[in-house]
Amino acid sequence: MKKLLFTLLLSLATLNAGEIKIAVAANVSYAIEPLKKAFNEQHPDTKIEMILGSSGKLTAQIKNGAPYELFLSANMKYPQALYDQGAAVTEPVVYAQGSLAYLSVKEQNLSKGMALLMENNISKIAIANPKTAPYGVAAQEALTNAELYDVLKEKFVYGESISQTVTYATTAADIGFIAKSSLFSPQMAQFKKGINWSEVDESLYTPIDQGMVILKKGEDNAEVKAFYDFMLSDKAREILKTFGYKVE
Amino acid sequence: MIDIEIQKALHGSQGDMRLDVKLQIEKGEFVVLLGQSGSGKTTLLRVLAGLERAAGNITVENVIWLQNQKMLPPQQREIGFVFQDYALFDNMSVEENLLYVNEDRALTKRLLKLTELTQLSSRNVKGLSGGQKQRVSLCRAMMKKPKLLLMDEPLSALDQAMRIKLKDEILKLHKTFGTTTIMVSHDSAVSYQLADRILVLDHGKVIADGSPDEIFTKASTVTYSLNI
Amino acid sequence: MFDIASLDLAPFMLSFKLAGITTLILFVLSLPLAWYLSQTHSKAKPILEAVTALPIVLPPSVLGFYILVVLSPNSAVGGFFEDLLGVKLVFSFTGLVVASCFYSLPFMVQPLQSGFESLNKHMLEASYLAGKSKLQTVFKVALPNIKPSLITALIITFAHTVGEFGVVLMVGGSIPGETKVASVAIYEMVEVMEYGTAHIYSAIMVLMSFLVLLAVYVFNHQQKKIGILR
Numbered sequence: 269m270k271k272l273l274f275t276l277l278l279s280l281a282t283l284n285a286g287e288i289k290i291a292v293a294a295n296v297s298y299a300i301e302p303l304k305k306a307f308n309e310q311h312p313d314t315k316i317e318m319i320l321g322s323s324g325k326l327t328a329q330i331k332n333g334a335p336y337e338l339f340l341s342a343n344m345k346y347p348q349a350l351y352d353q354g355a356a357v358t359e360p361v362v363y364a365q366g367s368l369a370y371l372s373v374k375e376q377n378l379s380k381g382m383a384l385l386m387e388n389n390i391s392k393i394a395i396a397n398p399k400t401a402p403y404g405v406a407a408q409e410a411l412t413n414a415e416l417y418d419v420l421k422e423k424f425v426y427g428e429s430i431s432q433t434v435t436y437a438t439t440a441a442d443i444g445f446i447a448k449s450s451l452f453s454p455q456m457a458q459f460k461k462g463i464n465w466s467e468v469d470e471s472l473y474t475p476i477d478q479g480m481v482i483l484k485k486g487e488d489n490a491e492v493k494a495f496y497d498f499m500l501s502d503k504a505r506e507i508l509k510t511f512g513y514k515v516e
Numbered sequence: 517m518i519d520i521e522i523q524k525a526l527h528g529s530q531g532d533m534r535l536d537v538k539l540q541i542e543k544g545e546f547v548v549l550l551g552q553s554g555s556g557k558t559t560l561l562r563v564l565a566g567l568e569r570a571a572g573n574i575t576v577e578n579v580i581w582l583q584n585q586k587m588l589p590p591q592q593r594e595i596g597f598v599f600q601d602y603a604l605f606d607n608m609s610v611e612e613n614l615l616y617v618n619e620d621r622a623l624t625k626r627l628l629k630l631t632e633l634t635q636l637s638s639r640n641v642k643g644l645s646g647g648q649k650q651r652v653s654l655c656r657a658m659m660k661k662p663k664l665l666l667m668d669e670p671l672s673a674l675d676q677a678m679r680i681k682l683k684d685e686i687l688k689l690h691k692t693f694g695t696t697t698i699m700v701s702h703d704s705a706v707s708y709q710l711a712d713r714i715l716v717l718d719h720g721k722v723i724a725d726g727s728p729d730e731i732f733t734k735a736s737t738v739t740y741s742l743n744i
Numbered sequence: 745m746f747d748i749a750s751l752d753l754a755p756f757m758l759s760f761k762l763a764g765i766t767t768l769i770l771f772v773l774s775l776p777l778a779w780y781l782s783q784t785h786s787k788a789k790p791i792l793e794a795v796t797a798l799p800i801v802l803p804p805s806v807l808g809f810y811i812l813v814v815l816s817p818n819s820a821v822g823g824f825f826e827d828l829l830g831v832k833l834v835f836s837f838t839g840l841v842v843a844s845c846f847y848s849l850p851f852m853v854q855p856l857q858s859g860f861e862s863l864n865k866h867m868l869e870a871s872y873l874a875g876k877s878k879l880q881t882v883f884k885v886a887l888p889n890i891k892p893s894l895i896t897a898l899i900i901t902f903a904h905t906v907g908e909f910g911v912v913l914m915v916g917g918s919i920p921g922e923t924k925v926a927s928v929a930i931y932e933m934v935e936v937m938e939y940g941t942a943h944i945y946s947a948i949m950v951l952m953s954f955l956v957l958l959a960v961y962v963f964n965h966q967q968k969k970i971g972i973l974r
Contacts, residue, residue, distance in 0.1 A: 325935045373818055392835050397918065399936045425835045425917025428935075437918065440816035440834040567869050590872045597873050603866035607888035616884070617874040659872070 274349040287315040288491050289335060291326045293445035294431040295343035295366055295403055299511040306507060307498045314491045322429035322448070325399030330355055330483060337486025338495060340365065340478070342430070343402035344448075357487045360479030363499045364513035367476065368406050368468040371459060372436045378466040382414045385443065390423065393446030394436035397426045402476060403425040404430070407445035410472035448512040474516075517543060518696060520666065522563055522572035522582070523661060526556055535559055535570070535720040541698070541713075543577070544689055548707040550731075551717035555687060557700045560717070562664045564698070566596050567589035569594045576663055576678055585687040591662030596695070598667040602649040604641040610652050611637040617659040627655040630692065631685050647678035651685060671706060686710060708732055746915070754921050757946065762837070762925060763905035766844040767852075770901055774852040776805025779882055781853070782860035797850045804847065811843050815915075835917040840925075843915045844905050852901045858884060859893025892967045899960045903953055926927035 292300055297320045304316050319326070319336060327346040330336055331353065339356065341347045347360035376384060385393060386486065395411075396404030404426075411417040429435030430447050437444025450456060451465055459465055480499055486492035498504055506514040518541040526533050535556040537592035541547055549557045562568040566581065567590055574582035581588045605613050610633060614624040628634045636644065641652060647684040650670055657665055670686070671679045683706050690710075692696060701707045707714060707728070714731040724731055781792060792837030799807060815822040815833035817889045833839040863886060871881040887894060909927040918932070928951060931941035 322935070328935060328937050390844075391832075392917070395916070397932070399932065420811065425919055428918070428932075435812070436835075439812050439823070440818065441917075442817075459845070565869075565873060567872075590869070591875045591922065593873075595873055597870065599866040599870065601864065601866055603864055603870045605867060605885055605889075607871070607885070616876075618872075656870070656874075 269272055287317055287492070288486070288495060289317045289319065291319050291321070291330065291334070291336040291339045291496065293323045293326065293340055294320055294401070294429040294464075295342050295449050296340050296364075296478070297431060298447075298450050298453040299508060299513070302507050302510075303499070303504055304368050306503050307495060310498070311491065311494055312349050314494070322396070322400045323402055325429070335485055337483055337492045338480070339483055340480050340499070341402075342476065342478055343405070344452070344477050344479040345402070346390050347481040350483070351481060354484070356481035356483050358482045358496075360476045360481050361500065362475065362516070363480045363504075364478045364508045365475050366403070366412060366478055366513055367470065368403060368473060369446055369448040369451060369465050370443055370468060371434075371446050371451065371465040372443040373438055373459075374442070375463050375465065376443065379463060381469065382411070382416055382472075385416060385420055388424060390442045392425050392441045393420060393423045393512075394427055394433050394441035394446075396430045396433045396445070397428060400428065401430050401433075403445070403447050407468075407475045409446075409474060410468050413472045414469075452511040460477075476479070478513075517541070517577060519573065519575040520564070522570045522574065522684060524559065524563060524568070524570035526559060533720045535563075537717075537720075537722055539715070539722065539725070540618045541617065541696060543696055544586050545696055546693045546710055546712045547698045548714050549589035549698060549717060550702075550704075550707060554718070555717040556720040557717050558668055561597075561668055561698065561700060564664065565595050565666055594660060594663040595667045596660045596662035598650070598653045598657050598665070598670045600669045600672060602646075604649055604652055606640075606642050609638050609640050610644075613641060613652055613656050614659050617656055620659070620662070623659060623661075624655075627658055627689075630688055631655055647674050647682065650674060650678075650682055654682075654689065658693065658695070659710075661693075662695060665695045665697040667697065669700050669702065672702060679703065683710060704732065752929075752942025755924055755926040755945070758837075758921070758924065759906050759926040762844060762908075763902045765841055766848060766905045766961050767898055767902045769841065770845055770848060770852040771898065774849065774856060774897075775882070775886055778853045778856035779860055779878075779886070781857045782863075793899060797851050799847050800850050804908070805914060807847060808843065810913065811839075811846065811915050814841065815839060834915055835919065835923065840912060840923055841909050844908060847908055848901045848904050848912050851904045852897050855893045855897035855900065856890070859890030859897075862893075881960055892964045894965055896960055899956055903956050906949075907953070916922040 300318060307316070308314065323342045323346050327341070327350060328340065329351060330339060333444045339347060339350065344360050344362070347356060350356040353360055378384065384390065395407045398404040408417060411420065425436060425441055427436050430450070433444050434446050434450050437446055445468070448467060451459065480496065482492055482496055508515050520541070521538045522535065525534040526535050533556070537560060538695060549560065551557050559568060563570040564574065566587060569587060571581065571584065573584070581593055582606055605616060608616065608627070611624055615621070616626065624636070628637055631654065633648065633655065636648065641649060644652065650673070658688070671682055674682060687710060699710065711728050712723070712725060714728055715722050716731065769970070777796070781789060797815070812834055813819065815834070817823055817826045817834070822833050825833050831838055833842055867885060867889070871885045876884065878933070887906055908925070909929060912923065912925055912928055916925070916928065918924050918928055926945060930942055930945045930949070933945060
């Protein structure tokens, strides 16, 4: 009986195959294409429309009625707030754990670690705005724990999202704190580990647990649920790992 | 003595033609240029003023104003120009318009007195009537103490009464200062009264050149056929 | 509600400072360009005019992006300025001024050019015949006679720069006290849902913009009346 019901639902789902809107935190934007592709192999009729932005901005939009059905955040705090408010219908689950890295277009002596930031030739440091981007919060935390935040404050330029921070880091800033996942997209292949980038010491910041929730608008939508389940599946985890995320 | 020999291609209301003029003007002569619209009268004036280019030569009292393609800029020609639309400096008063050309206050007073504009000397020119504006224009042109005074239909925008008044003032100024003058006009009566010499232009060429009597009475076939 | 006394006015000061400096610099740079465009018969005129007008139609983010890339210290131009002259052209107030000059250029040039073009040509010629050079003519005759266009150019350029957002967001780096202008500050308030502050900031901006525009229209109306009254 269950099997029959399930098949019926599945066929119904494919009958009504349509479009699902997913709000995606900026740092996931690099991995999202391969994830989409893998999902569509199983569900070819589902069209995925992605809205990219900083987690903070997306949360504000959702609170104000934005028509998104699923939210992949860069932290747990924002999806938790949405769930508490009733804007999300599932409790946040961790779909990946992100890491912080620093990147410079020029060759740097990265073995120095954070002390590198104190050098004179580093005059502009790009970080994501801690008010809106969880990776910015992590960067701020790491710098504070390294007792460098107040000293370096004058050198900061603030990216509105982690992706704008990447833009800054690859154009006009001397160095930037970015999501490690961005380094695995094809355009970043030119930057070499140990020469241009390195991971930030993990002991300096709280692990970035990234949470996912189904939103009110996506409630009872089988395709949304399908993507949700997909994100927690082994296939998705494999892809996320190739982008430098940690998955349990 | 003014020597003029110029050629210029014209594209006017009468079609394309060539301005081709060769003449000499004596110092102090009052010349009136007659001719139909589009015959090249204004262009001739503007070439003399240095506001337009032309080929040829212009020498004014032994100073070269134009030689082949080399042109003396209008700033350096000692010319007074009275435009048909007055072209006064709207941001200045009557007196300031005159002082802009030459800071000789005594001369401004004298000219304003001659043209009965003294009462208006501190008024902004925007508030003046057509006749008043034209008189200011005339004074301003004379402030340069020019070697050559050029007037482009200075009376055509005025009513009959004003025309007579202004004609009298032009005559007065000419008698007082003796400036060599070339005036373009459509008004035969005024031309007859002011001119020492009349040149008739047709399609860019001088077709008649003589005293007012010669042109208006004896050579009447010329003026008659051109409906001047 | 919220404490108005604790309101951070730095973004507004920055916006007005940026707009003021940009307006002054643009006036000096645009005057010769506008005059040239108004007087020339060159065949290149339409090309020049199209280039000057580009910042009106270019999306600000495009403008911002290219400025970021071209003026970055890693590029030839930006590197030259930084290494040889010690001037930072991105993530700095100076960089914003440069970007704003590009962004607001047509708003200074076009009214001036329009004004000059509407002048009586004979009046300018009368000035030359009076022995004055083109430069003297521009300052003593041309400019005084295009007061409405001049005021419009100055005020619209100022207002347009105050409202600048996309370019500043790209090129500024949102540095408090240096590149975080009012428009960016308001954006951030909205993003973090501090709507109260966002409302106040926005209200101030709307009020100021309205007053500025009102001033332009009242002034122009007065100028027209003076012209009509005989």
